[in-house]
Each structure stands twice: as structure tokens, then as C-alpha cells.
Amino acid sequence: MPRPPADPLPLAPDEAPKRAPGAGATTQQIVDTITTAIVERRLMPGTKLAEQAVADLFGVSRTLVREALNRLSRDRLVTLEPGRGAFVARPSVDEARQVFDARRLLETGMVRELCARAEPAHLARLRAHLAAEADAVRRHDVAGRTRLLAQFHVVLAECLGNAVLAELLADLLSRCSLIALMYQSADAAGHSQDEHVAIVDAIERRDADAATRLMAEHLGNVVGNLQRHPRVGDLADLLRPAA
Structure with missing residues (x-):
């Protein structure tokens, strides 16, 4: 069964990744963009961050996205759940x-x-x-x-x-x-x-x-x-x- 398209990240108009054709964003750019979306309350706690959706948005491989999500997890901004994926953290x-x-x-x-x-x-x-x-x-x-x-x-x-x-x-x-x-x-x-x-x-x-x-x-x-x-x-x- 084909996978349904993932929802886009809610980025501000001037926050879309800036890159030359065919060039992908860096891990740090992905981390910074997602962090800003959280700080500005556009990414809600519990929101799923599908690797493929993020990879498509930034024009990078899922491996690079996984590195960014791992870094965000170390900062306690993202929770990684085995078998389910990455989610914006929900602190107690x-x-x-x-x-x-x-x-x-x-x-x-x-x-x-x-x-x-x-x-x-x-x-x-x-x-x-x-x-x-x-x-x-x-x-x-x-x-x-x-x-x-x-x-x-x-x-x-x-x-x-x-x-x-x-x-x-x-x-x-x-x-x-x-x-x-x-x-x-x-x-x-x-x-x-x-x-x-x-x-x-x-x-x-x-x-x-x-x-x-x-x-x-x-x-x-x-x-x-x-x-x-x-x-x-x-x-x-x-x-x-x-x-």
C-alpha cells in the first residue's frame, strides 16, 4: 500500500531552507529550523516528525535527518520512540x-x-x-x-x-x-x-x-x-x- 504524504513542517515564509539547486541543507540547519518552529510555537508537543517528510523538505537523505533528530533528542526537544519514530517532546x-x-x-x-x-x-x-x-x-x-x-x-x-x-x-x-x-x-x-x-x-x-x-x-x-x-x-x- 502506498504511504500517504506526510504533513509539511509549519515553517514561516522566510524560513524555508535556502540552498542551490541539488544542494541539501546541513544537519545544523535542520536542527535550527525545527528548534525555531518549536520556540515560536508552530510545532506542538506530540507532533510526529516523519523522517521522509523532513528529508523531502530540506532536500537531504533520511540519514542526515536522523542525525538531526538524534541531536534534538539529546537536547530533550524530540522524543525517539522505537518502531514509531520521532515526536516533539511532551515534558511532564x-x-x-x-x-x-x-x-x-x-x-x-x-x-x-x-x-x-x-x-x-x-x-x-x-x-x-x-x-x-x-x-x-x-x-x-x-x-x-x-x-x-x-x-x-x-x-x-x-x-x-x-x-x-x-x-x-x-x-x-x-x-x-x-x-x-x-x-x-x-x-x-x-x-x-x-x-x-x-x-x-x-x-x-x-x-x-x-x-x-x-x-x-x-x-x-x-x-x-x-x-x-x-x-x-x-x-x-x-x-x-x-x-
Whole structure:
């Protein structure tokens, strides 16, 4: 019996793989594209990632796709099930709380350090990022605001000049996107953006105690909105273009 065609990955119009005719994407490009689709909430937890569909999309062999899926599995973004294939991971509530606990331990120390070390150029970069966040929230740009609200935390690490910390946070934030898709009870983008502003204000005042408290409260507010029953979108939601 012929195999039915697989559903395409829900990529943004400007995210289609860019390659010369006959040239395939690299493993890293596949990993980056799928990760971005997860972070921007276009790939829902539990979504099947059929190897052949991904291979056709990127113009590569299934072997290369398998390498990318194995890497995503090591990052806990994809679950590999013997005999069934690859699926976007579905983290448990307990795992969700552990991820946010790890972020709290990392990020409260990070903002305390920034209060002592932030320079005018760092503050200018943070203010520019906050302006971009506010604009995306105001325009109801769901994909844009999701990416920017997450990236704020990476920018804080980059302002410290700590590439290892920035990379670690980026990995945790990808997992948080899956958690938000499944467990967050409501869209709190505007509230999160206000909390980001308050954190930067405290950093600019060199108020380490306030910055630490605000970051802990910010992450705690997200955890407080976690629900016991995950929501997973249907196919129509999965294939709807990003806002």
C-alpha cells in the first residue's frame, strides 16, 4: 500500500531552507529550523516528525535527518520512540518545575552579577530589546513576541560576556517553550514584558536585591500558571501560518 504524504513542517515564509539547486541543507540547519518552529510555537508537543517528510523538505537523505533528530533528542526537544519514530517532546509537570528551578538558580545569580558589571552599552542593548518586545506585543505578533521574550534572558547572559551561560540558557528556553505550549493557562506576554522592564530598571539602578527578587518572581509567575492538563493543538492549529 502506498504511504500517504506526510504533513509539511509549519515553517514561516522566510524560513524555508535556502540552498542551490541539488544542494541539501546541513544537519545544523535542520536542527535550527525545527528548534525555531518549536520556540515560536508552530510545532506542538506530540507532533510526529516523519523522517521522509523532513528529508523531502530540506532536500537531504533520511540519514542526515536522523542525525538531526538524534541531536534534538539529546537536547530533550524530540522524543525517539522505537518502531514509531520521532515526536516533539511532551515534558511532564514535574520536569517543567525542575526546568524553571534550574533557570531560577542560574538567572537570579546572573542579574545580581549584571548589577555590578553592566556598562552603558549593555543597558542600551537591553533597552533596545525591550522596545522590540513591546512593539511585538502591541502588534499581536505571536511568533515575534515569543522569540523576543525568550531571547531577553539570553541577552542578559551575553551582556555578561559568558557564552557558555548564554548557550545553556538558550537550551533551557527551548524546553520552556514546549512547557508553555502544554501547560500555560493563558497568554501573559504583556505581563512578562512589563516584568522584563522592571528587571532592567533594577539593573540600571545597581539594585542587586531588587533585580534578584524580580527575576525570581518573574519565573515564579510562569510556574504559577502551569496547569495539570496539557493542551495539544490539532492539525489545523499545527499548519496555521505564524501570526
